[in-house]
Amino acid sequence: MQTAQTIIKKYRRKRVIVCVAVAFLTLILTLGIRFISQRNINQDRILNFTSHTVRALDNVLISLESRRDMLLSMVGAPCDQAHLILRKQAAILQTVRSIALIKDGKLYCSSVFGSRNVPVSEFLPPQAVSKPALVLSTDRWLLEGSPILIQWYPVSPDGEDGVVEVVNIDLISRMILEPQPPLITDAVLRVGNQSLRYGQQVSDALDIDSGDTHFQQASPRFPFSITVSGPGPGEMALKNLPTQLPLAMMLSLLLGYIAWLATARRMSFTWEISMGLAARELELFCQPLVDARTQQCIGVEILLRWNNPRQGWISPDVFIPLAEEHNLIVPLTRYVIAETVRQIGVFPASSSFHIGINVAASHFRRAVLLQDLNRLWFSAGPCQQLTIELTERDALLDVDYRIVRELHRKGVKLAIDDFGTGSSALSWLEKLHPDVLKIDKSFTAAIGTDAVNSTVTDIIIALGQRLNIELVAEGVETEEQSRYLRRHGVHTLQGYLYARPMPLREFPKWLAESSSPPAQHNGRIVPLMPLR
Ligand code: C2E
Ligand code: CA
Ligand code: CA
Numbered sequence: 001m002q003t004a005q006t007i008i009k010k011y012r013r014k015r016v017i018v019c020v021a022v023a024f025l026t027l028i029l030t031l032g033i034r035f036i037s038q039r040n041i042n043q044d045r046i047l048n049f050t051s052h053t054v055r056a057l058d059n060v061l062i063s064l065e066s067r068r069d070m071l072l073s074m075v076g077a078p079c080d081q082a083h084l085i086l087r088k089q090a091a092i093l094q095t096v097r098s099i100a101l102i103k104d105g106k107l108y109c110s111s112v113f114g115s116r117n118v119p120v121s122e123f124l125p126p127q128a129v130s131k132p133a134l135v136l137s138t139d140r141w142l143l144e145g146s147p148i149l150i151q152w153y154p155v156s157p158d159g160e161d162g163v164v165e166v167v168n169i170d171l172i173s174r175m176i177l178e179p180q181p182p183l184i185t186d187a188v189l190r191v192g193n194q195s196l197r198y199g200q201q202v203s204d205a206l207d208i209d210s211g212d213t214h215f216q217q218a219s220p221r222f223p224f225s226i227t228v229s230g231p232g233p234g235e236m237a238l239k240n241l242p243t244q245l246p247l248a249m250m251l252s253l254l255l256g257y258i259a260w261l262a263t264a265r266r267m268s269f270t271w272e273i274s275m276g277l278a279a280r281e282l283e284l285f286c287q288p289l290v291d292a293r294t295q296q297c298i299g300v301e302i303l304l305r306w307n308n309p310r311q312g313w314i315s316p317d318v319f320i321p322l323a324e325e326h327n328l329i330v331p332l333t334r335y336v337i338a339e340t341v342r343q344i345g346v347f348p349a350s351s352s353f354h355i356g357i358n359v360a361a362s363h364f365r366r367a368v369l370l371q372d373l374n375r376l377w378f379s380a381g382p383c384q385q386l387t388i389e390l391t392e393r394d395a396l397l398d399v400d401y402r403i404v405r406e407l408h409r410k411g412v413k414l415a416i417d418d419f420g421t422g423s424s425a426l427s428w429l430e431k432l433h434p435d436v437l438k439i440d441k442s443f444t445a446a447i448g449t450d451a452v453n454s455t456v457t458d459i460i461i462a463l464g465q466r467l468n469i470e471l472v473a474e475g476v477e478t479e480e481q482s483r484y485l486r487r488h489g490v491h492t493l494q495g496y497l498y499a500r501p502m503p504l505r506e507f508p509k510w511l512a513e514s515s516s517p518p519a520q521h522n523g524r525i526v527p528l529m530p531l532r
Helices: 004-065 068-072 079-092 169-176 233-266 269-278 316-325 329-342 361-378 401-409 427-432 441-446 451-466 479-487 504-514
Strands: 096-103 106-110 114-119 133-138 147-154 162-167 186-191 194-197 213-218 224-230 282-291 297-308 312-314 354-359 385-391 413-419 436-439 470-473
Touching: 004 162, 004 169, 004 186, 004 213, 004 224, 004 233, 004 269, 068 079, 068 147, 068 162, 079 096, 079 106, 079 114, 133 186, 133 194, 147 169, 169 194, 233 269, 269 297, 269 316, 269 329, 282 329, 282 504, 297 316, 297 329, 297 385, 297 504, 312 316, 316 329, 329 354, 329 361, 354 361, 354 413, 361 385, 361 401, 401 413, 401 427, 413 427, 436 451, 441 451, 441 479, 451 470
Parallel strands: 297 354, 354 385, 385 413, 413 436, 436 470
Antiparallel strands: 096 106, 096 162, 106 114, 133 147, 147 162, 186 194, 186 224, 213 224, 282 297, 297 312
């Protein structure tokens, strides 16, 4: 059996665990959601950057295409005629540095230099000659060493004649390839196996930091791609996470607190009692009351037992005080009364058979007990003698004597339980007119051992006799106690010497066995039920 403290502690521990788990889960979830959304934002930013860059360069190259046919028709025309037109076209196409005409594998006319004689092989790779090509290269004539993007359009199938347009990629790259740290630390234009990064020369290596993640997007129309690199959307989102911590902490604390409030009822022992009542986990036991002289059973006291599937057996000494404290004792007593009536068949149908039911003083308030008895007991009309046991530890002075009078009128007896242990004055004995005093088991236990307490036992017995109140001794465990009490005129005995509390369904069998003629031993009566 467990104590109230250990059970309550268990509930509190469970509640704390649940609330901490809720808070922790909220924290993890909030941070997780923030991380994922930030990572998606970063991913979108990278995608936007690359597609915007690809689109910008696509637009530059598309604008060149619009003039292509006109320029191709000029291939073969003498340079002194073509030169001015080439200059004009280069001026119109603002992104172009120069335009040149090629005949028989030689650059013979340039928009910048006029007539020239430069072999194509000097600025175009051989494999690119027979078909249109885009080449990233380095300027060797005008702005020496600066990057250029050459667009080559052949006009003859052998690739000996055609037009060359030199795009001012140095300027364009400064506009479209500028990194956006910390997310995008590097942006590279890649044409064939040549690369150009922001503010640098053309190189034939891509060399991207191996620790970085990179993302590449190719142009759908032209043979180039843009590669961007950086710490990666996930890592950036992770770095950003500490800034989200205060908000996430606040949210998790709030949810933990809400969980604490929400579980106040559900995860308490009082909730468990209500659940136990609803699930009918509380079982009625009864303990026989024995006539001190004849040793015959003259009644029972109904005692509650709780077989809690989660906690095991819980003693009434644990759950009754808690039920009293949390206003659950009235529904609990209603359950006891209703169950007793339902199983009344196990008891002898005799008006001299006593059935004692424990009732808390608070149940007397506003005549609730009377209403409950009318509804549950009197309506069923059992013939047995009902005794209401009221514990002295309860506030007996609060008990309305008019209700006691009404109970008496209806034939219900009133017993004062655990008599001698309370601290109330004796004046209420006169006020309440109890029919029975139940001598507490501590006084019974003192018989023959504890001088002071056994004196108190004698005084209680004398008091009961003087006031003409029936006496019941609880906790009779030995033959010596039984003899003493009988000799001193106590009428009724209850204790392990006769029987331990038993489930109601076992009572008829016990009664049948104990009603057989009492065994005689050396002329003395032997207890009906041996001490188990
Ligand atoms: P109580 O009303 O004084 O009940 C007598 C208690 O003494 C019972 O404990 C019983 O098992 C125990 N007892 C009986 N004979 C002996 C004996 O020879 N030796 C010893 N050491 N003990 C004996 P139990 O059943 O554990 O109940 C404890 C208390 O819980 C009861 O004391 C009563 O105050 C309360 N209780 C039990 N059932 C109910 C109920 O249905 N309603 C209310 N309000 N209180 C109840
Ligand atoms: Ca009792
Ligand atoms: Ca008692």
